[in-house]
Amino acid sequence: xxxxxxxxxxxCAEGRAANLPCNHSTISGNEYVxxxxxxxxxxxxYIIHGLKNNETNEMASLIxxxxxxxxxxxxxxxxxxxxxxxxxxxxxKPSGSAxxxxxxxxxxxxxxx
Amino acid sequence: xxxxxxxxxxxxxKSGTSVKIECRSLDFQATTMFWxxxxxxxxxxxxxxxxxxxxxxxxQGVEKDKFLINHASLTLSTLTVxxxxxxxxxxxxxxxxxxxxxxxxxxxxxxxxxx
Numbered sequence: 001x002x003x004x005x006x007x008x009x010x011x012c013a014e015g016r017a018a019n020l021p022c023n024h025s026t027i028s029g030n031e032y033v034x035x036x037x038x039x040x041x042x043x044x045x046y047i048i049h050g051l052k053n054n055e056t057n058e059m060a061s062l063i064x065x066x067x068x069x070x071x072x073x074x075x076x077x078x079x080x081x082x083x084x085x086x087x088x089x090x091x092x093k094p095s096g097s098a099x100x101x102x103x104x105x106x107x108x109x110x111x112x113x
Numbered sequence: 114x115x116x117x118x119x120x121x122x123x124x125x126x127k128s129g130t131s132v133k134i135e136c137r138s139l140d141f142q143a144t145t146m147f148w149x150x151x152x153x154x155x156x157x158x159x160x161x162x163x164x165x166x167x168x169x170x171x172x173q174g175v176e177k178d179k180f181l182i183n184h185a186s187l188t189l190s191t192l193t194v195x196x197x198x199x200x201x202x203x204x205x206x207x208x209x210x211x212x213x214x215x216x217x218x219x220x221x222x223x224x225x226x227x228x
Contacts, residue, residue, distance in 0.1 A: 043219035103156040
């Protein structure tokens with residue numbers, strides 16, 4: 001699975017959009033980009049994933065560049081409860097059986113009041 | 114949907130005792146479950162992968178005789194820490210994936226403190 005690079009920390013004002021970048025320059029054509037977050041002392045929470053098209057769900061939007069070498073997770077209106085470590089993970093789509101997720105260091109997002 | 118539970122949420126035990134942690138998929142059938150461990154201020158590290166009805170596959174450096182994993186049904190996997198020692202104190206997290214395997218859903222974690 002391709003390696004990802006994320007900034008170690010970011011701050012965001014409450015109510016503003018939080019844009020979390022992720023570099024995955026060695027991503028290959030069959031690898032998906034997944035985003036999870038981990039609020040302190042809890043298990044990781046799935047947010048969103050995509051292959052090459054931009055994706056949106058009730059939690060966030062995922063913007064993947066055309067060359068797929070980087071992506072941005074957007075939380076449109078950050079709240080204090082969005083303070084967490086956000087993990088960007090690149091993984092081959094499983095075929096038949098699941099594959100583990102390899103967690104890096106992630107980005108500590110702190111939403112400020 | 115896609116809810117995974119863990120029990121207990123925290124446990125304190127004496128050194129030398131064994132501790133069992135349960136992981137359940139509540140609203141889907143989990144063909145594969147994963148067990149992770151997280152030490153303070155560190156990221157999650159995979160310990161083992163278990164497929165229903167098969168023996169677990171352990172990551173390098175994880176002792177299979179110390180961390181016993183059972184995945185006897187499509188909704189339940191258990192991790193038993195045998196003869197626990199203080200260095201086993203950690204946050205243990207399971208995740209589960211259905212037959213398609215595309216997305217993993219995580220449990221809330223179990224905090225183990227060995228005295």
